[in-house]
Amino acid sequence: MTSRRTVLKTGVGLVAATLLKVKPVMASSSENTLLRAGVGRSNVNLTDLLPIGDFTGEHDALFIRALLLNDGQLSQAMVVVDLTSLALSLVADMKAIVQEITGIPASQVIIIASHSFSTPHIPDTTRGDSLSPQDKKLIEAYCDALRIAIKQAFSGLVPAKMGAGAGFSRIGVNRDVETASGWWLGADESGFSDPHTGVVRIDGRDGQPLAVLINYAVQPAVMDASRNAAGGRLISADLAGFTVSHVETYFGAGTVAFYLPGAAGDQVPYLQANRHVSGTDGKPARKDVHEAGFVIAEMLGERLGNEVGKVCSAIKTGPVKPLALFRKSVSVPVVNFSAKNAPTGPLSAFRYTPAGYADMPITLMRWGDIVFVCVQPELNAVTGALIRNASPFPHTFIVTMADGAAKYMPDKQSYTRFTYEARSSPFAPGAAEKAAAFIVAQLENIKEIAG
Numbered sequence: 001m002t003s004r005r006t007v008l009k010t011g012v013g014l015v016a017a018t019l020l021k022v023k024p025v026m027a028s029s030s031e032n033t034l035l036r037a038g039v040g041r042s043n044v045n046l047t048d049l050l051p052i053g054d055f056t057g058e059h060d061a062l063f064i065r066a067l068l069l070n071d072g073q074l075s076q077a078m079v080v081v082d083l084t085s086l087a088l089s090l091v092a093d094m095k096a097i098v099q100e101i102t103g104i105p106a107s108q109v110i111i112i113a114s115h116s117f118s119t120p121h122i123p124d125t126t127r128g129d130s131l132s133p134q135d136k137k138l139i140e141a142y143c144d145a146l147r148i149a150i151k152q153a154f155s156g157l158v159p160a161k162m163g164a165g166a167g168f169s170r171i172g173v174n175r176d177v178e179t180a181s182g183w184w185l186g187a188d189e190s191g192f193s194d195p196h197t198g199v200v201r202i203d204g205r206d207g208q209p210l211a212v213l214i215n216y217a218v219q220p221a222v223m224d225a226s227r228n229a230a231g232g233r234l235i236s237a238d239l240a241g242f243t244v245s246h247v248e249t250y251f252g253a254g255t256v257a258f259y260l261p262g263a264a265g266d267q268v269p270y271l272q273a274n275r276h277v278s279g280t281d282g283k284p285a286r287k288d289v290h291e292a293g294f295v296i297a298e299m300l301g302e303r304l305g306n307e308v309g310k311v312c313s314a315i316k317t318g319p320v321k322p323l324a325l326f327r328k329s330v331s332v333p334v335v336n337f338s339a340k341n342a343p344t345g346p347l348s349a350f351r352y353t354p355a356g357y358a359d360m361p362i363t364l365m366r367w368g369d370i371v372f373v374c375v376q377p378e379l380n381a382v383t384g385a386l387i388r389n390a391s392p393f394p395h396t397f398i399v400t401m402a403d404g405a406a407k408y409m410p411d412k413q414s415y416t417r418f419t420y421e422a423r424s425s426p427f428a429p430g431a432a433e434k435a436a437a438f439i440v441a442q443l444e445n446i447k448e449i450a451g
Helices: 012-019 087-102 125-131 135-153 238-251 290-313 381-390 411-415 430-448
Strands: 036-043 053-059 061-070 075-081 107-113 160-167 172-179 180-188 198-203 209-216 233-235 256-261 268-269 274-278 284-288 323-335 354-367 370-375 393-398
Touching: 012 172, 036 135, 036 209, 036 256, 061 135, 061 256, 075 087, 075 125, 075 135, 087 107, 087 125, 087 135, 107 370, 160 290, 160 370, 160 393, 172 256, 172 274, 172 411, 180 274, 198 290, 198 393, 209 238, 209 290, 209 393, 238 290, 256 393, 268 290, 323 430, 354 430, 381 393, 381 430
Parallel strands: 053 233, 075 107, 209 256, 370 393
Antiparallel strands: 036 061, 061 075, 160 198, 172 180, 172 268, 198 209, 274 284, 323 354, 354 370
C-alpha cells in the first residue's frame, strides 16, 4: 500500500491528474453540539491619511475580518487583514488586542494577510519614536478596525454548524516563463497551477452562512504595480476583496467571507493590469492598462466568487469536534539573502550561498476533519497541492502569509531554473520538500491523537 509520504515524491504529473478529479462538495460533521461562532468586519479608515507613499487615492475599502470559535472547552480566533504582508510586531500587537477583548490566548489566535499588493506598507511597530506620524496613524487605523471587528464577533457568538467542500477555478496561472535570457515573470499556461478551491461554511442559528472561508492558490495581484493615468496608485483589496465582496453580496448582509491565500508563490491572476512583456530589445518590460485593470479584478473576483457560492450552497453543515491548534517548527536550510537585492530580470546562472539552518514555524489549526496548515513563507503551488493530497484529513487548507511573512519557499525545480521566487528566497534548495514532509508527518500525528 502506498504511504502518504510516497505521494510527496510522485511529482507534478500525478498532482495535476488528481486535481482534475476534484469533487464539488464533501461535507463535514461529527457529534459535538456546543460549537459557537461569531464574525466581525470593519473597514480600515484611511481617508485622512492620503496620500500614503505612492497611493494617491482609494479605489475600494480595505477591511479586517474576524472569526471567533468556541466549542465549550477551547476558543480560537482567525483574523484576515487586507495587507500585502504582516510584520511580526504587528501580529503580536493584533493578538494582544484580540486577547484583551475576548480573553483568547495569543497562542490560539492566527492573523493572516490577504496579500493584496495594492495596500500600504506597515513598518515594524517596535520602532517606536522613529516611526513617522503617518505610520503611527496608519497602525492606529488598522488596530481600531480590528477592535471593531473583534467586538462584533465576540458580541455576536451564536450556536453554529460547520462543513467543508471544494471546487475548481482557473483564474490563476503560473507566472514563471522561460525566455531567451532565462526564466522570468509572465504567464505560462503550460506551467503547474492548482485549480483546487477550498471552502468552509459556518452556519449560524438560522441555518444561513455566517462565515465563508475561501482558500485558493493565487496572489490577489491584478493591480500589482499598476498606476492610474495621472501616475498615482489606488488603494484596493484587489482580487481578494472583490472575491469576498461578491460572496458576501451573494449570501446577504449576515455573511462575512474570508480570503485565505494558498500556496501561490509562483501564481498570479490569469490577467493583470500591469502585465509582464518582452520589450522590442528582448528585455523584460511591462504594459499597464491603468484604471481599466479594476474591471479585470472585479470580473475575476466574480468568477471565483461564483464558484465559491456554488460549492458553499451545496455544503451540508453539522456539529464539529474537536477544535485544536498545534504550533510546531521544522529546521530548514537557508541561504545568504537580502530583500534589498530583488531580482530585476532573467539570469542564466545564479549561485545560492548556504548559510546553515533556521526554524520555520508551522501552525496546524484543526476543526474536526478540517485542518488548516498555516505558514509564513509563500510556497509554490506544487508544494501546497502535494501536502493537501498527502494529508490524512479530507479537507486540508494550505494558508500562507500567516502570523508573519518570510518571502518565498520555492520547490527544487524553481532553484534550477533561477526563477524570481528562487532568487527572492531566504531558503535553500530542498527547504520546501523538507517542510512538506514534516507537515504531512505532523498531520498524521494529530489525526491519530485526536481521532
